[in-house]
Structure formats: structure tokens, C-alpha cells
Amino acid sequence: MTDKVLGVLGGMGPLASAHFMLRLTLLTPADRDQDHIAAVLWSDPRVPDRNAARSGTGPDPLPWLLRGINGLKSAGCTAIAIPCNTAHGWFEPMARAAGMPILHIVDAAATDLRRIGITRGSIGLMATPATLAMRLYQDRLVAKGWNILEPEPEQMARLVKPAIASVKANRVAEAYAPLAEVVNSLAARGATAVVLGCTEIPLGIQAGPAEALRVPVVDTIDALARASIAWARE
């Protein structure tokens, strides 16, 4: 038994954070309830849209994010995971307010790439326009030795953005075909793996056949769950 309590800043979207809780549980080696990680999920879907804020067309989500951080702090959490890639664009002010470690989702993805044996070379990156524009993944992964390939702007508009919207509207099955097309297009351009850098994308990809994908994908929900389990057990 441990006094560690994982805070999960979620609701962005709520399906991704509920799925994160499920994967956190399923990936934890456990024989009984008491072997699992104590966690508090703050699922606030009212946080203003992170993409709209980045493109200057919507309100700033930071006050809402800080409200969640403070709620998790009051609840006695000792580290925080945020199963939303785009929200990591506000990582520094959240980390300053938290006064406890926030497990960075890009570092979790890098650890997961190494776990599946991809330690260098070209990898694909699928994410929201805001995550791509903020260079959340590119700068951190290039610094660690990978070369990053992104979808073409036409693919972002026609395939990636509508697929993310489908998942957020609970129409998960519709998201598979467009997302799989982008994975395979990145593979054709030389990617040896594709990082699914938006927590909605793995949910869409899992709704169809894995064998139709030409390269392995890194599920950032699972990667963050594995990083959380490693934190809880260290």
C-alpha cells in the first residue's frame, strides 16, 4: 500500500479520459482491488476548446485547466497525468501551479517508442492542428534523435480533423478508415512507426483491423498509462 495518488486532469475529451482510466487499470499488474493505483479523475468537459484557443478564435482554457490542477491538489494527489495532448500546450503554467510532477505525454510516447524497439529514424506524427502548430512533439522528439513526418495539410483537413470530431461525438467506428489511410500514407513516406499524438486518434484506430496498418502505432493513452504505472511503482 502506498500514499501515492495519481491525479488525472481529464474531460478533454471525456471519452479519452475514461478510456485512460480503463487502460490504467488493465495495464496495472493486480490480483485484487487493493493492488491498483489510487487516482482522482477530474473530468471537466466544459474546458474551452484548446484548438480554438490556439487559433485565436476561442476563449483561453488556462483558467479552467488551473481550476482542475487545484482541485486535484486539494484532493491530495501527488502527481498528475493529462490524457489530452493539446492541453500540454499549457504545460509550463500548469506545472508551476501544480507543485507536484506532471507526467509529460510526449516523454511517455518517447519511452513507448523505445519499448517497441524504435530508437531512431523517421516516425510519423498524427495530432490536432494545434498540437502540430505548437510543435509539442516535434521539438521534444527531434531532440531525442527521431525525424518527424507530418500528414499533408490536405490530409489534416479531409481525414484527421473529421475523424477526431467523430470520436468526440461518440461515433468511433467512422473514424477508423480516414485515420488508417493517414497511418499508411506516413508509412509509404518512410515512417517506421506512427505516434498517435491526440488521445481521440487511438480510439478511432482501435475501431478497425490492426493488421491493415503497415507500421506499429504508439497509442499515447496507453503510453501515459504505462508512465503513470511506472511512477506509482518506483
Added chain:
Amino acid sequence: MTDKVLGVLGGMGPLASAHFMLRLTLLTPADRDQDHIAAVLWSDPRVPDRNAARSGTGPDPLPWLLRGINGLKSAGCTAIAIPCNTAHGWFEPMARAAGMPILHIVDAAATDLRRIGITRGSIGLMATPATLAMRLYQDRLVAKGWNILEPEPEQMARLVKPAIASVKANRVAEAYAPLAEVVNSLAARGATAVVLGCTEIPLGIQAGPAEALRVPVVDTIDALARASIAWARE
């Protein structure tokens, strides 16, 4: 947008409460993140075993349950759902401490029975030994006009208890066959539906073919999620 925030007292087990969050999200009519219900999940798997406490062989979980209730209260929640049937054995002291509505899982199950057209007659009840012994379901459902059939003690020991333990240990697939055998045995005795009055049981039942079950089942995770959505929208 609403100021309602659902508190979820979970971790009993953690898979059931994560699954509850997923079902709460999937059953909510929504087109975007902001249409979903704001929620805080307090997932504390360290709560002492509820069955051991009821049989006098383990510590009292009430202080842990009240700690969760207070945590949800401090987080600003305005109603509470508890996706653990056995924990409802401590409903009254929790309700007194909460100072806000707790949505009772047995009332949610009764609403769900009526939703599928089962308004009277014999129904089966599968639950933990503690839930059965506390008569959580029997008294409330008999008062509403149903007649309750329970598994035989031999079936509880050989089938129900080991299946619940399998789910808690993340071995969900193993739980299906024993649980389906009990559902069909209750149907053979005259049950027109079976209430799955332990949040682990639906997870096991869903791991196998629904068409092998001779009568409809009421999933108390889904029933509580539907009751929560009705509360949020009223």
C-alpha cells in the same frame, strides 16, 4: 452549460468505476466535449474489502468511504453515484455525510427493468454474498412489486464468487462461462430477466456472446450511468 458536477465514488473495483465513466460518456447524447457531464471520479482501490467487512473478517470500510465522500464534496460535486453495489450497504451513513443526493444503484436498476418492459413477476438477482446477505436488492425490489430469485449457495461458491474475483484480477474472459450458467439457471427457474447486482458481473457477461443468455440482463453499471444522465439533464 450547467453547474452540476457528478461525483463518482469508485475504485471498488477500479475496473468497474473506469467502465462506469466510459459508459456515462457513451450513453450521453453529445456532439462535442462541452455537451458531456462534468464529473470527478474518486477511485480509491485501497478501501477495505466490503465483503470481508460484512462477514466480520476484515476492517470497516466506512472511514474510507466517508473520506471519498468528503473529497467529492470539497471538489464541488452536487450529486454522487457509487458504481459498487456492495458499498450501498453503507448508504445511510454516506448519505448523511454527503449533504447532497446519492443516486441509489437499486433504484437505477428498477428504472432500467421498467425501461426494458419488465414491470412485475419473477426476476433473478446475481450479486456478491454480502449484497445478497444485506438484502440491498430484495427489500427494495419486492416493495416495488417484483419477486426475487437468487442463485443456489452451491452456485455462489462454485460460479459467482470465482467469476467476480477473475474480473477484479483483470481476467475478464474467464468470468463469462460461469456467469452465463447462473443467468440461464435462474431463467430455467422462471426469471424473466436477471439483475447483475455487482458491478464486476456485467464486465464478465459482456466478455461472451449475449445470444447465449436466455433472458435479458440489467447491467447495473449502465443503469447507474443512465440515472446519472437523467439527473444531469433534469
